[in-house]
Amino acid sequence: MTGQVVEATRETFHDLVAAPLVLVDVWGPACQPCLALMPAVERLAASRPQLMVVKLEAPKARRLCIELRVMGLPAFLLFREGKEAARLAAADLDAATLERWLDETLDELTKGGE
Numbered sequence: 283m284t285g286q287v288v289e290a291t292r293e294t295f296h297d298l299v300a301a302p303l304v305l306v307d308v309w310g311p312a313c314q315p316c317l318a319l320m321p322a323v324e325r326l327a328a329s330r331p332q333l334m335v336v337k338l339e340a341p342k343a344r345r346l347c348i349e350l351r352v353m354g355l356p357a358f359l360l361f362r363e364g365k366e367a368a369r370l371a372a373a374d375l376d377a378a379t380l381e382r383w384l385d386e387t388l389d390e391l392t393k394g395g396e
Contacts (some may be wrong), residue, residue, distance in 0.1 A: 286376055287327045290338045292346050299361040301334045301389075305384065308347060308357040310340045315373055316356040322377035327385065333388070367391055 283299050290298050290306070298304060307323050309316035327335035340355060350359065350366075357371035358380065368387045370380065 285328055285331050287324060287335045287337055290336045290343075292343045295336075295338060295343070295346055296364070298334070298336050300364040301361075302330055302363055303388070304334045304336055304361040306359040306361065307335065307337045307360065308340050308350070308352050308355060309337060309354050312341075313355040315375055319356055319375065319377060319380065322380060326381065330384075330388075358383075360384070360391075362391060 287307075288298060299306065305326065307316075307319075309320075311317075314318065323335060323337070327333070338346070340352065352359075352371070354371055354373060356375055359366055360368040360374075368383075368391075370383045372379075
């Protein structure tokens with residue numbers, strides 16, 4: 283399932299984030315920054331085979347978003363073996379910032395895990 287973007291639901295979310303490294307894109311169809319980032323998210327998935335990218339549509343998973351303490355969109359949550367390791371959320375988020383954050387965070391996680 284790596285190299286592609288997988289749609290999560292309330293029912294499949296916890297199973298999906300149990301993988302070794304998972305980036306969750308919490309988005310909404312009325313969120314213009316979320317929609318603008320979609321091509322960048324697709325590129326991230328294609329360029330990082332070690333990373334599973336999961337999309338969670340917030341309006342369809344409100345309770346789960348509350349459980350995850352997602353307060354605004356877009357939000358990106360990085361999970362390592364089922365546990366949240368990092369998150370990035372900002373209304374003015376752009377592709378370059380997302381990619382830089384992901385690179386830095388993955389570097390820290392891999393150094394810390396060795």
